[in-house]
Amino acid sequence: MSVLLNFAMFPTDKGASVSAYVGKVIEMIRESGVAYRLNPMGTTIETQNMTEALDIVNKAYAILEPHSDRIYSTINIDAREGGVGRLEGKIESVERKIGKVNK
Template identity: 50%
Template sequence: MSVMVEFSMSPLDKGASVGDAVAKVVDFIDRSGVPYRLNPMGTVIEGTWDECFGLVKQCYALMAEESGRITITMKVDVRAGEDGRLDTKVRSVEERVGRKLRT
């Protein structure tokens, strides 16, 4: 089973600029070994249910060390029998369009 989670997480008590807090979490995701893609509005991770939600939980704990209020937005896609969808979903759209797209 493949689980993809797109999420964004931000502290609400650090003012308008949250880049340092977000960078700390993204660095943690990168070091985790879980496949991911960073985008301007969040991060998509792929793994098992436990890997994905365990990682989100760890990211929350990391941010909570320095913040008393955090907002988290998540979308979850669960599909039986398919892995590697971070790449295959994009390729599928590119094949239908007939060219490589900016991602």
């Protein structure tokens, strides 16, 4: 199974810049060993099952919770039977198709 989970999570009571807090979450994701891609509006991770994906979300919350009275989160999930590798594969597929359309 491949689970793509895109999420944004950050404290809302720390001013306009929360990158220091987001950085702590990204560090945890990097150390977890799961594939991930940081983007301007969140982070996408790819895991082999839903439990592992939601564990990352729970760990992210545990990192932020001691530092904030209010934490904002959004989560999108795409779970599919089959192997992992969709984090890069989905983007490459679209880029190939764009190349065909533009030629």
